[in-house]
Amino acid sequence: MPASEDPRPPATLADVAERAGVSRQTVSNAINNPDLLRADTLARVQAAIEELGYSPNHAARQLRTRSSRLVGLRLGPAQEFTANMAMDRFVRSLVEASRAVGYHVLLFSGGPTPKGEQPDPLGGYDDLLRSTAVDAFVVTDTYFGNLQTDALTRRRAPFVAFGRPWDDPAAAHPWVDVDGAAGVELATEHLHAQGHQRIAWIGWLPGSRIGEDRRSGWHRAMAARSLVTAGFESAVDDTVDAGRLAALALLDAVRPTAFVCASDTLAVGVVRALRERGLRVGVDAAVVGFDDSQVAQVLGITSVRQPLESVAVSLVEALSALLGPGEAPAGGRLLPPTLAVRESSGT
Amino acid sequence: MPASEDPRPPATLADVAERAGVSRQTVSNAINNPDLLRADTLARVQAAIEELGYSPNHAARQLRTRSSRLVGLRLGPAQEFTANMAMDRFVRSLVEASRAVGYHVLLFSGGPTPKGEQPDPLGGYDDLLRSTAVDAFVVTDTYFGNLQTDALTRRRAPFVAFGRPWDDPAAAHPWVDVDGAAGVELATEHLHAQGHQRIAWIGWLPGSRIGEDRRSGWHRAMAARSLVTAGFESAVDDTVDAGRLAALALLDAVRPTAFVCASDTLAVGVVRALRERGLRVGVDAAVVGFDDSQVAQVLGITSVRQPLESVAVSLVEALSALLGPGEAPAGGRLLPPTLAVRESSGT
DNA sequence: ATGAAAGCGCTAACAG
DNA sequence: CTGTTAGCGCTTTCAT
Numbered sequence: 160m161p162a163s164e165d166p167r168p169p170a171t172l173a174d175v176a177e178r179a180g181v182s183r184q185t186v187s188n189a190i191n192n193p194d195l196l197r198a199d200t201l202a203r204v205q206a207a208i209e210e211l212g213y214s215p216n217h218a219a220r221q222l223r224t225r226s227s228r229l230v231g232l233r234l235g236p237a238q239e240f241t242a243n244m245a246m247d248r249f250v251r252s253l254v255e256a257s258r259a260v261g262y263h264v265l266l267f268s269g270g271p272t273p274k275g276e277q278p279d280p281l282g283g284y285d286d287l288l289r290s291t292a293v294d295a296f297v298v299t300d301t302y303f304g305n306l307q308t309d310a311l312t313r314r315r316a317p318f319v320a321f322g323r324p325w326d327d328p329a330a331a332h333p334w335v336d337v338d339g340a341a342g343v344e345l346a347t348e349h350l351h352a353q354g355h356q357r358i359a360w361i362g363w364l365p366g367s368r369i370g371e372d373r374r375s376g377w378h379r380a381m382a383a384r385s386l387v388t389a390g391f392e393s394a395v396d397d398t399v400d401a402g403r404l405a406a407l408a409l410l411d412a413v414r415p416t417a418f419v420c421a422s423d424t425l426a427v428g429v430v431r432a433l434r435e436r437g438l439r440v441g442v443d444a445a446v447v448g449f450d451d452s453q454v455a456q457v458l459g460i461t462s463v464r465q466p467l468e469s470v471a472v473s474l475v476e477a478l479s480a481l482l483g484p485g486e487a488p489a490g491g492r493l494l495p496p497t498l499a500v501r502e503s504s505g506t
Numbered sequence: 507m508p509a510s511e512d513p514r515p516p517a518t519l520a521d522v523a524e525r526a527g528v529s530r531q532t533v534s535n536a537i538n539n540p541d542l543l544r545a546d547t548l549a550r551v552q553a554a555i556e557e558l559g560y561s562p563n564h565a566a567r568q569l570r571t572r573s574s575r576l577v578g579l580r581l582g583p584a585q586e587f588t589a590n591m592a593m594d595r596f597v598r599s600l601v602e603a604s605r606a607v608g609y610h611v612l613l614f615s616g617g618p619t620p621k622g623e624q625p626d627p628l629g630g631y632d633d634l635l636r637s638t639a640v641d642a643f644v645v646t647d648t649y650f651g652n653l654q655t656d657a658l659t660r661r662r663a664p665f666v667a668f669g670r671p672w673d674d675p676a677a678a679h680p681w682v683d684v685d686g687a688a689g690v691e692l693a694t695e696h697l698h699a700q701g702h703q704r705i706a707w708i709g710w711l712p713g714s715r716i717g718e719d720r721r722s723g724w725h726r727a728m729a730a731r732s733l734v735t736a737g738f739e740s741a742v743d744d745t746v747d748a749g750r751l752a753a754l755a756l757l758d759a760v761r762p763t764a765f766v767c768a769s770d771t772l773a774v775g776v777v778r779a780l781r782e783r784g785l786r787v788g789v790d791a792a793v794v795g796f797d798d799s800q801v802a803q804v805l806g807i808t809s810v811r812q813p814l815e816s817v818a819v820s821l822v823e824a825l826s827a828l829l830g831p832g833e834a835p836a837g838g839r840l841l842p843p844t845l846a847v848r849e850s851s852g853t
Numbered sequence: 854a855t856g857a858a859a860g861c862g863c864t865a866a867c868a869g
Numbered sequence: 870c871t872g873t874t875a876g877c878g879c880t881t882t883c884a885t
Contacts, residue, residue: 170635170876182856187880197854214636218574219878220688222861230610234601245723247594254613258630263639265576266601289516291563292610399804427804455805457746457774479727518862529872534864544870566862569877 160406170211172370179207197259221291229265230257230478231293233283234273234298243448245465248323252471253297260479265293279307282316288316294482297474299320300368306455309330319477321424321470323364323491325368333477334491335470339449342463342496343376345445349461350417351384351497353505355445359391361405361425373421373449395425403429403435410436416444417504423455423462430460445504461504463496470494517558526554537562562835568638576612577825578605578640580630582647592797592812596668599818600644607826612640627653628661634661641829644668646820648716655679666824668794668817670838672715680824681838682817687794689810689843690723690766693794696808696845697727698731700852702792706738708752708772718766720796738762742772749775750782757783763791764851770795770802770809777807777850792851799812808851810843 160233176183181204188195189204196204207213221227232253254264268280280303287293295317305326311318312332324330350358360377363370374392381388390413395401402425409415410432420426426448430440438444441459448455451464473492480488518686523530528551535542554560568574571597579600601611616629627650634640636772642664642842645654652673658665660681671677697705707724710717721739728735737760742748749772756762757779767773773795777787785791795802820839827835 167637185855193591195854212632212636214571214633216878217637217639218565218568222563222569223880227565234598249615250597251581251615254615258617266597266600266613268601268605270605286561289559290564291516292564421664424804453800457771457801532871542870563862570864
C-alpha cells in the first residue's frame with residue numbers, strides 16, 4: 160500500500176495530470192487504453208498515479224460509462240435446503256471470483272414481507288435496477304421457483320442463476336447448478352466399492368425437485384450394478400429424528416449395510432439409529448450425507464460436497480459473457496460434486 | 507411493483523419534471539425535501555414518479571453528494587473462531603439492519619496473499635477508500651488484531667468494528683461486541699440451577715483473548731456460588747478429540763457432573779466422552795457449548811448464542827451516528843448473549 | 854500521440 | 870414555493 164495517509168480528499172484525474180505534466184485525457188487513456196500512450200509518457204503518468212495514490216472516482220466513472228461493476232446478490236430469509244454453511248462458502252467464493260474480474264458484490268434483502276401477503280419475488284431488485292446501482296444480479300433463491308427469474312427476464316434485467324430452471328427447461332437465461340444426482344451416484348459407487356451391496360436411500364418427501372434429483376442418482380447407480388432397490392427406500396421429513404426412525408425401520412425390514420441420505424441432517428439420524436442398535440458406524444454399517452456441512456465435518460460423516468468455488472467461477476464467467484460485448488451466451492452448466500470421505504463409510 | 511417492464515433506459519429527473527409540469531429542481535426537492543413543496547405539487551410529482559417508475563440514478567447522486575450509501579464488509583479467509591454459521595447469520599442481519607437506514611452492503615475480499623508474505627491488513631480497503639466507493643466499513647476480522655483498525659484509523663477511514671479493541675482499550679473507534687464472559691456465566695448459572703455443583707470448564711489453550719474472556723465467566727459464576735474450580739479446568743486445542751480427551755481426564759480426576767465448553771466443537775468431544783463412559787448426556791451429565799452452531803442445534807446441545815441480530819443493529823446505529831452530522835460517538839457497546847437450552851443440559 | 858469541449862444525472866446555491 | 874445556473878470527476882467525440 161502506498162504510504163499516503165492523508166485526510167485530504169482523494170486525488171482526481173486533474174491532480175495526476177498536473178503532476179505528470181499532461182492533460183487529463185492522457186491520464187484517462189493511461190488507465191483505460193495504455194496502448195495509446197508512448198512508453199515514456201505512460202511511465203511518467205503511472206509514477207504520478209502511484210505517488211498520489213490515485214484511484215478513479217467510482218461514481219464519476221459509473222455515471223459516464225453506465226457501469227457500476229457491481230453485481231447484486233439478494234439474501235433471502237434463511238435458505239431452506241441450501242445449508243447456512245453452504246451459503247457462506249458460496250458467498251465467499253463469489254466475492255473472490257468477482258474480484259478477479261474487477262467486480263464487487265452488493266448484498267441486499269427483499270425487505271420485510273407484509274404479513275398475510277406473498278413475499279414479493281422481485282422485492283429489492285426493482286430499485287437497484289432503476290437506479291442503475293448494479294450491472295447484474297446473481298439469483299440463488301430456489302424458494303421462489305421460476306417466479307423470480309421470470310420477473311427478471313420480463314424486466315430485461317441481466318442476471319445469472321445458481322440453480323436449474325426446473326420448471327422451464329427452455330429458459331433463456333444462463334445458469335449454473337450442481338449435479339446432485341451425480342453426487343449421490345458417486346456416494347453409492349463409493350459404498351459399493353467398499354463392498355456394500357445392500358445400500359438404502361433415505362430421501363425427502365416427494366415434491367422437491369432437488370430431492371427427486373438426488374434420489375435418481377441412487378437409483379441410477381444401483382441399477383447400473385444390478386443391486387436391489389425395492390424396499391431399500393424411504394422418504395421422510397428433513398429432521399434428525401425422521402432419519403433415525405427411517406433407518407430403524409429399514410434395518411428391521413431389509414437389513415441394509417449402508418445408507419445414502421439426501422442431507423447431513425438425515426445422516427445424523429441414521430448414525431443415531433445405528434448406535435441404538437449397537438452397530439458401529441463405519442464398521443458394521445456405513446452412512447453418507449449430503450452437503451458436507453459443519454455437522455458432517457465435525458461428526459466425521461462422509462458427505463457429498465458441492466463445488467461451490469467452481470459454481471462461483473462459472474457464474475462469474477457467465478456474467479462476464481452476459482455483460483461483455485457480443486451475443487448473450489444463454490444455456491446452463493452442470494457441475495459435478497465431489498465426495499468428502501470420512502470415518503462413517505470406512506477407511 | 508409498478509407494471510413498467512420497459513427495456514427503455516430508466517426515467518430521469520428531467521422525464522419526471524416534464525411529466526409533472528415542473529422544473530427538475532422541484533422533483534429533486536420532492537424527493538429530498540418534501541416539506542418544501544406545496545401539497546398539490548408534491549402529489550403531482552409523486553404521481554409522475556410512480557407512473558414512470560423513477561428511481562434517482564445512484565451514480566449521479568453519489569457524485570453530487572459524495573455519499574454512496576454503501577458500507578464495505580471484507581470477507582477474509584474463513585474465520586477462525588467466528589464459526590461459518592455465525593458469519594452467515596451476522597451478514598444477513600447486517601444487510602437487513604442497513605436496509606432499514608437506506609444502506610447497502612458491499613462485499614469485498616483482501617485478495618490473494620502473495621505466498622511467503624504477511625496478508626495485508628489493509629488489502630482491499632485502500633482502493634474502495636480512494637475511489638470513494640463506500641462511505642464506511644464494518645470490520646470483523648478478529649484475526650489481524652488491531653493492525654487493521656489502526657491502519658484504518660490512520661487513514662481516517664470511517665468504520666465501526668465488531669469486536670473489542672482488546673489490545674488498546676483506549677481505541678477511539680466505535681465498536682460492538684458480545685460479552686462472552688457473561689454468556690459463559692449464564693451457562694454456568696443454568697447448570698447450577700439444574701442442581702449441578704461439580705461444573706468443569708474446558709477451554710482453549712492460553713493466548714486467545716476471546717478464550718480467556720469466556721473462561722473468566724466460568725470463574726466468576728463459580729466463585730459467586732462458592733463452587734470449587736481447582737482441578738475442574740482444562741485447556742486444549744479446539745478439536746473434537748481434544749475435547750473428548752479433556753473430558754475423560756476430568757471424569758477420571760474429579761468426576762464433574764457438568765461441562766461448560768469454550769466452543770461447540772469441544773462440547774461434541776465431551777458428548778463423545780460421556781457416551782464412552784456409559785453416561786447419558788443430559789441425564790447423568792450435562793454439557794453446554796458456545797456459538798449455537800448448526801452442530802449444537804442438530805445434536806441437541808445447549809449452547810451460548812450470540813445476539814448477532816442486535817450486534818448488527820448496534821453497528822448500524824453507530825454507523826449512522828458516525829456518518830451523520832455532529833460529533834463522532836466513539837465508545838463501545840457490549841451485548842449479552844442468550845442461552846439456547848437443549849437436551850444436553852436436562853429439561 | 855496529445856489536447857479541447859461536451860455531457861452523463863443529479864443536487865447545492867442562489868434568484869425570482 | 871419554484872426555476873436557473875453551475876459543477877461533482879470522469880470518458881468520449883473530435884481536432885490537432
